[in-house]
Amino acid sequence: MNFLRYVLLAFIVIGSTLGDVYVAKGMKQIGEISVHRLRDLILAPLHPYVALGIALLALFYFSYLASLSWADLSYIMPSTTFGYVLTALLAHFMLGEKVPLTRWIGIILISLGVGLITGGHSLTVVPTPEGVSPHLEMKPEARS
């Protein structure tokens, strides 16, 4: 696992988290979308906060693509979940939503789970014409 790969994982977390927060902030300003106001849904990406959110989600998406090119989905998934910890924190500090004790415990559990998986193997299978086969180097250190 080289430095660039940690940077990509960080982009995944930051991009998806801040992206969600800004999209939510924008949608709160736009107001409730009903079937009679579908036009508002189509035009929503033009709202400044929603647009900023989409730009951040694009950063997330490209980092996600790159990460999935060298790691399993079941490896990347828990790592990306760390973003929900940040989402809860940002919802508390930026949007003023309340964070009760159970949610703080949840934050700790997710952090433990993420810490556990990032110490393990990142890729376990490789593609073959017939489907997939086990990865030859089942060791934690990826090639640089």
Place this chain on the structure above:
Amino acid sequence: MNHHSLLATWLMILVLVGLNSAGDMSTATAMRRVGDFSEIRRRTGVWGVVRGVLTEPWFFIGLTAMTLSFFTMLAALSIIDLSIVIPASASMSFLLNLIGAKFILKEHVTKRRWISGILVLGGIVLLRT
């Protein structure tokens, strides 16, 4: 929130979860078929990576599912709090993805990954409360 919008909310979250997992699994399949970006870049440059991604049909299936799930999320966010929508859809997508990674993508979900998955899932459920 009235009864009608509560039903609409959960329906939206279910659609969101389905599209989300379909998007994740298609994208993961696509990127595995394309191969390690840094290796491709060493051999054929950045354009080799771009060409590899843009000629992969699973990438477009994944992108379509993710785009649809994004607009579903926008609609959901306009009627419910971020701190409910994200964890609720996340916990369900997470479980669906973990099962899909094992049985559809045939990844070796090791003991370490299951334990980590259970911790994370427990955490997401607690985040909902």
